[in-house]
Amino acid sequence: xxxxxxxxxxxxxxxxxxxxxxxxxxxxxxxxxxxxxxxxxxxxxxxxxxxxxxxxxxxxxxxxxxxxxxxx
Numbered sequence: 001x002x003x004x005x006x007x008x009x010x011x012x013x014x015x016x017x018x019x020x021x022x023x024x025x026x027x028x029x030x031x032x033x034x035x036x037x038x039x040x041x042x043x044x045x046x047x048x049x050x051x052x053x054x055x056x057x058x059x060x061x062x063x064x065x066x067x068x069x070x071x072x
Contacts, residue, residue, distance in 0.1 A: 013059030
């Protein structure tokens with residue numbers, strides 16, 4: 001059975017700052033569609049809850065991917 005694993009990172013647009021993997025409340029999904037929609041929703045919620053000044057100062061953004069994980 002194939003599962004999809006959500007991998008989300010928080011990044012800064014300032015040169016020299018590295019992206020960091022961030023935990024998500026849910027990270028395993030049965031369907032790609034569920035994973036990708038959750039990634040977009042969680043990303044938006046996360047950024048809406050950050051201090052707008054910090055987002056501007058560090059030019060923060062998120063990125064994510066849903067990787068296929070085959071279970072044998």
